[in-house]
Amino acid sequence: MLHFIAVTAPIIYTLTIMTLIDTHCHLYSEEFTEDIDMVIQKAEAVGVKKFYLPAIDSTAIDTMIALEERYPGRCIAMMGLHPCYVKGNYVDELQIVAGWLAKRKFAAIGEIGLDYYWDRSFIKEQEAAFRVQMEWAIQYNLPIVIHTRNAMQETINMVKEYSGRGLRGIFHCFGGSIESAQEIIKAGFYLGIGGVLTYKKAGLASVLEEVDLEHMVLETDAPYLTPVPFRGKRNESSYLKYIIEKLAEVKKVPVEEVAAVTTANAEKIFGA
Numbered sequence: 232m233l234h235f236i237a238v239t240a241p242i243i244y245t246l247t248i249m250t251l252i253d254t255h256c257h258l259y260s261e262e263f264t265e266d267i268d269m270v271i272q273k274a275e276a277v278g279v280k281k282f283y284l285p286a287i288d289s290t291a292i293d294t295m296i297a298l299e300e301r302y303p304g305r306c307i308a309m310m311g312l313h314p315c316y317v318k319g320n321y322v323d324e325l326q327i328v329a330g331w332l333a334k335r336k337f338a339a340i341g342e343i344g345l346d347y348y349w350d351r352s353f354i355k356e357q358e359a360a361f362r363v364q365m366e367w368a369i370q371y372n373l374p375i376v377i378h379t380r381n382a383m384q385e386t387i388n389m390v391k392e393y394s395g396r397g398l399r400g401i402f403h404c405f406g407g408s409i410e411s412a413q414e415i416i417k418a419g420f421y422l423g424i425g426g427v428l429t430y431k432k433a434g435l436a437s438v439l440e441e442v443d444l445e446h447m448v449l450e451t452d453a454p455y456l457t458p459v460p461f462r463g464k465r466n467e468s469s470y471l472k473y474i475i476e477k478l479a480e481v482k483k484v485p486v487e488e489v490a491a492v493t494t495a496n497a498e499k500i501f502g503a
C-alpha cells in the first residue's frame with residue numbers, strides 16, 4: 232500500500248555563501264603588513280576559504296611561512312624561484328628552494344617560468360631554473376604554478392616536454408590567445424583567471440567565452456593586477472568577487488556555478 236504523505240516543507244532562508252579559493256596571492260608582501268587580519272576577514276566574508284601563496288625568492292620565504300603559521304589550513308605556501316628573480320646568484324637561490332622542498336611539504340612549486348618582458352639578460356638562466364624546478368615537481372609529485380610574460384609559446388613548449396611525465400599545474404594570470412589556451416588545456420594545465428579579465432583592452436573575455444570553466448581557476452595575484460572597479464589601487468583577495476562576477480557574465484552562468492566549478496578545479500590541483 233502506498234501512503235501519500237503531504238509534507239509541508241519548512242521555509243528556510245539560506246544565505247548562499249560561495250566557497251572560493253584564491254589560487255595566487257602574495258598576502259605576505261609588505262603591502263599587507265598593516266592590515267593583514269582585516270584583509271583575510273574581508274575575503275572570508277565573501278567566501279574565500281583558502282589562500283595559496285606563491286614564493287618569489289629567498290628574501291620572502293620567512294614572511295610567507297610566518298603568514299602560513301598565523302593562518303594554518305587557510306594560507307598555504309608554495310616554494311620556488313620566480314623568473315624575474317633569476318639573476319647571477321640563481322644557483323644559490325635554487326639550492327635554497329631545494330632545501331625547503333626536502334624539508335617539508337608545499338602546495339606547489341611556484342611561481343616559476345619565463346619572463347622576457349622585464350629583463351632579457353638572464354634568459355638562459357631562466358630556462359635552466361624553470362627546467363630544474365619542473366624536474367623537482369615531478370620528483371615530489373607537486374603541481375607547478377607558472378608565471379609567463381612575453382614568452383607564452385616558449386613556456387608552452389617547455390611545459391609540453393614534461394607534461395607527458397605527469398607534470399600538471401596552472402598558467403597563472405592567463406592573458407593569451409585562444410590558441411594558447413587550447414595548447415595549455417591539451418597539456419593538462421589550467422588557466423589562472425584574475426583581474427585582467429576585467430580590463431577591456433586585454434580582450435580576455437572573448438577568449439574565455441570559448442573556454443570551458445572546467446579548465447579555469449580563480450586568482451587575484453594580490454597586491455597586483457587589481458580588477459575594475461579598483462584598478463590602480465592595492466589588490467586583495469576579497470576582490471575575487473569582481474573577477475567571479477565578470478566571469479559569470481562572460482560564461483552566461485550563475486556566479487554560484489563559476490564558484491563551484493573553479494573551486495573544485497583548485498581542490499583537484501592542490502589535492503585539498
Ligand SMILES: [Zn+2]
Binds near residue numbers: 255257285342452
Ligand atoms: Zn604572482
